Amino acid sequence: MIWNDAIQCSHYLSQLAVAALIEEAELTPKPGLVDQQNSGAHTDLTLEMMIRSAQALQTTFANIAYIAFQREPSQQLREEIAKIGRCGEKVMFETTGGINTHKGAIWALGLLVASAAMHKPGTPSKEIASTAGRIASYPDRYAPQQMSNGLKVQQRYGVPGARGEAQHGFPHVIHIALPTLHKARQNNIPETLARIDALISLIAYLDDTCILHRGGMEALITAKKLAKAIISVGGVSTSEGWNGLLQLDQELLTRNASPGGSADLLAAALFLDRLYQETANQSNKCVTMTM
Ligand SMILES: CC(C)(COP(=O)(O)OP(=O)(O)OC[C@H]1O[C@@H](n2cnc3c(N)ncnc32)[C@H](O[C@H]2O[C@H](COP(=O)(O)OP(=O)(O)OP(=O)(O)O)[C@@H](O)[C@H]2O)[C@@H]1O)[C@@H](O)C(=O)NCCC(=O)NCCS
Numbered sequence: 001m002i003w004n005d006a007i008q009c010s011h012y013l014s015q016l017a018v019a020a021l022i023e024e025a026e027l028t029p030k031p032g033l034v035d036q037q038n039s040g041a042h043t044d045l046t047l048e049m050m051i052r053s054a055q056a057l058q059t060t061f062a063n064i065a066y067i068a069f070q071r072e073p074s075q076q077l078r079e080e081i082a083k084i085g086r087c088g089e090k091v092m093f094e095t096t097g098g099i100n101t102h103k104g105a106i107w108a109l110g111l112l113v114a115s116a117a118m119h120k121p122g123t124p125s126k127e128i129a130s131t132a133g134r135i136a137s138y139p140d141r142y143a144p145q146q147m148s149n150g151l152k153v154q155q156r157y158g159v160p161g162a163r164g165e166a167q168h169g170f171p172h173v174i175h176i177a178l179p180t181l182h183k184a185r186q187n188n189i190p191e192t193l194a195r196i197d198a199l200i201s202l203i204a205y206l207d208d209t210c211i212l213h214r215g216g217m218e219a220l221i222t223a224k225k226l227a228k229a230i231i232s233v234g235g236v237s238t239s240e241g242w243n244g245l246l247q248l249d250q251e252l253l254t255r256n257a258s259p260g261g262s263a264d265l266l267a268a269a270l271f272l273d274r275l276y277q278e279t280a281n282q283s284n285k286c287v288t289m290t291m
């Protein structure tokens with residue numbers, strides 16, 4: 001889909017963002033996370049709630065794309081996006097009865113949607129993520145001075161968290177999740193397993209503040225070690241890797257820990273992957289047709 005104006009662009013990008021959130025939620029099995037089999041380490045979440053939450057966020061993403069359309073990163077734009085993002089968090093909490101389903105995802109996908117709306121269709125994922133990082137690097141002067149789970153563990157363990165990931169241009173999405181997804185597809189691994197491999201690669205390398213907040217540093221180290229072991233035997237499409245996935249799930253459940261940040265970044269990777277696939281193909285067709 002190639003958009004010609006802000007309305008088309010916001011409609012397309014918001015649909016893509018919601019689809020990525022739903023595809024992430026429905027991907028099964030996922031260790032410690034809500035999926036079609038169970039709610040993982042989350043007693044207050046269900047798959048139905050995750051899907052309702054994702055759908056309720058379409059207007060938020062559409063509004064972000066609309067105001068960002070063909071603009072440059074700036075302090076003013078950063079604050080306009082933050083205002084819409086905070087409204088989106090309110091919508092999420094109203095939809096779920098006060099439960100945090102997608103706070104990290106609103107942040108990551110909100111920035112990526114804004115950046116995609118600023119660029120031409122067919123722009124490579126790395127450039128979109130880098131511009132999103134530039135937007136995130138402006139200070140949010142109107143942010144409420146509230147302590148969050150993420151801030152607590154960032155201060156305690158000195159990890160970059162969701163803010164750092166965005167400000168650095170989403171390195172775990174660009175250098176880890178997307179290459180893992182593409183390599184698995186090249187090796188003819190079925191799409192579901194390729195996506196689970198991408199999630200495992202994120203768990204292996206991300207300092208997920210959701211795991212840290214719930215299970216501390218020991219849980220994070222254990223999760224990373226088990227995820228790396230799955231990668232080293234060739235991923236979840238091997239029988240050893242599949243057993244490793246079951247073991248990782250058990251370890252996370254025992255520690256009541258959940259890789260919620262990794263899940264958000266998987267959704268971000270699915271969004272960028274599909275955006276590039278669809279818009280690069282169409283851009284090429286357009287070029288061919290006009291030649
Ligand atoms: C910048 C913000 C994201 C705020 O960040 P902060 O770290 O201060 O706040 P948190 O409330 O902790 O949310 C951060 C969420 O980001 C996800 N995440 C974690 N680690 C990473 C990482 N390394 N990289 C990227 N993303 C990461 C994660 O989200 C998932 O987990 C959520 C559940 O977490 P939690 O609330 O801790 O839930 P429980 O464990 O269940 O908690 P308890 O019940 O025990 O209390 C779930 O939502 C997943 O999405 C982190 O939680 C941003 O919010 C912000 O500043 N927004 C302002 C608006 C704005 O500027 N918007 C612009 C773009 S729209």
Ligand SMILES: Nc1ncnc2[nH]cnc12
Nearest residue numbers: 025033034101260263264
């Ligand atoms: N599938 C999922 N389960 C639990 N928390 C999440 N945060 C984002 N996606 C999630």
